[in-house]
Amino acid sequence: MALKTLRMEEGARILVELPHEKSRLLVHVRENSLSVTSDMCRHRSGPIHLCYTDAAGHRRCPWHDRRITAEERRDDVCAVYWSQRQMLLLVRRDGDATPWPVRKLTP
Amino acid sequence: MSKSEILDPRVTRDFSTSNHDLCRDAVLAFCDSPLYHDNEHRYEENYYGRRLRPHVAKHLDFSQPLTTERLASYEALSANRILFAMNEVDFLMLPGEAPWEEAEFQAAYAESHAAAAHVGMPYLERFLFSLLEKEIRLSDNWSLPAVEEYFRSYATESREVSSLPSAEAIRSSGSPATAARDWLVQLAPDFLIESSPMARYASGNYGRLSSSLFKIIIDELGYGDFERKHSTLFENTMRSAELNSVPHRYWQYYLNGSLMLANYYNRITRNRKYVFRYIGAIYLAETGFITSCRIWRDVLKEALPDLDTRYFDEHCHIDIDHSRMAFDGLVRPAIETYGIFAANEIVRGFEEACWIGEFAEQDFVRQTCWKDSAERNQDRYRQIFDKVHRAWETGEITRDCLDEPKGELSITHTHDGDELCHVVSGEMEFLNGFECSTTLRGDQGIIIEHNRLHGALIHSERCMYEIYNIGDLNRWL
Ligand code: FES
Ligand SMILES: [Fe+2]
Ligand SMILES: [Fe+2]
Ligand SMILES: [Fe+2]
Numbered sequence: 312m313a314l315k316t317l318r319m320e321e322g323a324r325i326l327v328e329l330p331h332e333k334s335r336l337l338v339h340v341r342e343n344s345l346s347v348t349s350d351m352c353r354h355r356s357g358p359i360h361l362c363y364t365d366a367a368g369h370r371r372c373p374w375h376d377r378r379i380t381a382e383e384r385r386d387d388v389c390a391v392y393w394s395q396r397q398m399l400l401l402v403r404r405d406g407d408a409t410p411w412p413v414r415k416l417t418p
Numbered sequence: 419m420s421k422s423e424i425l426d427p428r429v430t431r432d433f434s435t436s437n438h439d440l441c442r443d444a445v446l447a448f449c450d451s452p453l454y455h456d457n458e459h460r461y462e463e464n465y466y467g468r469r470l471r472p473h474v475a476k477h478l479d480f481s482q483p484l485t486t487e488r489l490a491s492y493e494a495l496s497a498n499r500i501l502f503a504m505n506e507v508d509f510l511m512l513p514g515e516a517p518w519e520e521a522e523f524q525a526a527y528a529e530s531h532a533a534a535a536h537v538g539m540p541y542l543e544r545f546l547f548s549l550l551e552k553e554i555r556l557s558d559n560w561s562l563p564a565v566e567e568y569f570r571s572y573a574t575e576s577r578e579v580s581s582l583p584s585a586e587a588i589r590s591s592g593s594p595a596t597a598a599r600d601w602l603v604q605l606a607p608d609f610l611i612e613s614s615p616m617a618r619y620a621s622g623n624y625g626r627l628s629s630s631l632f633k634i635i636i637d638e639l640g641y642g643d644f645e646r647k648h649s650t651l652f653e654n655t656m657r658s659a660e661l662n663s664v665p666h667r668y669w670q671y672y673l674n675g676s677l678m679l680a681n682y683y684n685r686i687t688r689n690r691k692y693v694f695r696y697i698g699a700i701y702l703a704e705t706g707f708i709t710s711c712r713i714w715r716d717v718l719k720e721a722l723p724d725l726d727t728r729y730f731d732e733h734c735h736i737d738i739d740h741s742r743m744a745f746d747g748l749v750r751p752a753i754e755t756y757g758i759f760a761a762n763e764i765v766r767g768f769e770e771a772c773w774i775g776e777f778a779e780q781d782f783v784r785q786t787c788w789k790d791s792a793e794r795n796q797d798r799y800r801q802i803f804d805k806v807h808r809a810w811e812t813g814e815i816t817r818d819c820l821d822e823p824k825g826e827l828s829i830t831h832t833h834d835g836d837e838l839c840h841v842v843s844g845e846m847e848f849l850n851g852f853e854c855s856t857t858l859r860g861d862q863g864i865i866i867e868h869n870r871l872h873g874a875l876i877h878s879e880r881c882m883y884e885i886y887n888i889g890d891l892n893r894w895l
Contacts (some may be wrong), residue, residue, distance in 0.1 A: 313567045313571070314567065314568065314836075317727075337597070338557075340555065343551070343552070343554040343555070344555065344558075345556060345557045346557065346787050347557045347559055353717065353784060381672070384559060385559070386559035386560075386561055387563070389555075389557050389559055389560050389561070389564040389765075390557040391556055391557075391765065391769060392554070392555040392556075393554060393556065393769075393773075394486075394552060394553050394554075394555070395486065400567045400568075402564050402567050403562065403564075403567065404561060404563045404564040404567070406563065406567045410781070
């Protein structure tokens with residue numbers, strides 16, 4: 312299926328894997344926006360969702376500690392979030408039916 | 419002299435919806451017309467008349483956007499009524515069977531009236547529809563393939579839908595025939611002027627999209643044959659259900675949700691910057707209608723065996739084409755030409771129309787349930803009246819005392835909290851909603867549920883009654 316719906320609270324983050332395209336995405340529901348960004352560090356594809364914040368308040372990649380600057384917008388997956396129902400819809404752009412695991416990240 | 423120095427304000431510099439004083443003046447100026455004043459008719463007798471309870475409007479605050487929790491409040495109902503009437507300055511309405519009233523025609527289309535409407539409409543729309551931004555959040559990366567995936571899956575799923583909340587409400591109502599007629603009334607604000615909002619997009623110069631849309635408009639208008647015009651088909655449906663088909667004869671019974679849905683389509687057609695939202699919304703309507711019309715036809719026919727169902731038959735048939743035409747002729751070329759902006763807006767229009775459509779269905783479900791509870795609400799009145807009265811005596815709650823003459827009609831309205839109505843003397847016909855009344859005489863009464871549409875008509879020479887503001891019914895039970 313190219314569509315998935317899942318329950319999700321405001322502020323939560325979802326990790327989407329697209330093994331076929333060798334990519335990983337982060338879906339983030341915020342107060343007034345819904346973003347789909349790459350989860351792969353530009354250096355060697357380290358997991359951005361596991362990044363830490365240094366003393367100066369900069370986000371850094373867990374693999375080689377480089378700074379993560381701008382979020383890289385991706386359009387492989389599009390999303391709708393319905394606040395009242397707390398439901399998130401994910402639509403895979405390529406319509407590919409190969410498995411694409413999705414999991415909720417603990418904050 | 420700088421060529422960009424244009425303004426030379428004498429009175430008003432700001433024409434945006436942030437100019438609350440200007441917009442509020444416009445709303446009240448629009449409401450200040452005999453077309454809208456209270457009168458004594460439960461059904462609209464004046465062709466151009468719309469009962470807005472205009473004397474209340476100045477006590478309402480439309481300056482802060484409505485929150486979802488207050489979507490069913492009286493403020494929302496009032497804003498939806500006023501906004502619907504304002505949109506009518508754009509639509510030509512001429513009476514067929516109803517008598518011709520030149521003075522009312524002049525009043526309905528007066529320049530000052532239209533001017534006030536056009537200042538007031540964006541303001542009320544901001545009040546009513548801002549909550550959608552919070553309720554529906556979209557990623558801003560939509561594209562043609564993603565929209566195609568999503569819409570194709572919607573079309574497949576919608577074909578498999580076997581019932582709708584509105585249909586279930588009719589079927590399980592204590593009086594299915596009345597509920598069925600009520601549902602026809604809820605469809606009327608939209609269907610009696612069907613395709614009027616859409617036809618706004620007949621104007622302009624916007625390439626092939628305009629011709630694709632025009633093909634749909636042609637069908638909606640019965641390709642020039644009055645008998646086949648969709649609004650004519652719906653008028654026939656109404657008459658076969660023994661309803662009057664003069665628009666908007668049942669004005670007072672249009673629910674908040676029904677008006678809001680019609681107002682949404684008005685918003686995205688009157689303001690042309692929403693053209694892509696409209697394309698998404700029309701794809702939803704044309705696609706969803708294939709199934710909705712089948713479900714409504716079946717349940718309505720069950721409840722009203724003599725119903726003329728040609729309106730619904732026509733949509734089960736032609737909207738298969740319209741859905742395809744809307745995708746291939748509007749959605750696809752719009753995104754191909756105008757890219758990501760068009761794609762994001764199309765999904766937004768689709769979602770917003772869907773969200774409000776569901777709200778309208780729920781409003782009808784709740785109203786039907788409230789009407790069916792008329793007897794139970796009298797029982798509850800009997801159960802709690804003494805307690806409520808004592809609470810009033812000790813100053814814990816407030817009440818209003820009314821003394822009204824024969825024929826006095828309280829135009830239908832809603833309250834934000836539960837209320838208790840107690841008749842002291844005389845006779846009142848309490849209007850629980852469309853074609854549902856409860857007669858109340860001395861020492862009888864009823865509970866009025868918050869957010870539910872109701873009214874009252876006095877039948878005795880005088881009627882004295884009291885309204886207790888009980889807040890939440892449950893605390894008294
Ligand atoms: S992979 Fe992120 S710093 Fe090397
Ligand atoms: Fe139609
Ligand atoms: Fe249609
Ligand atoms: Fe009331």
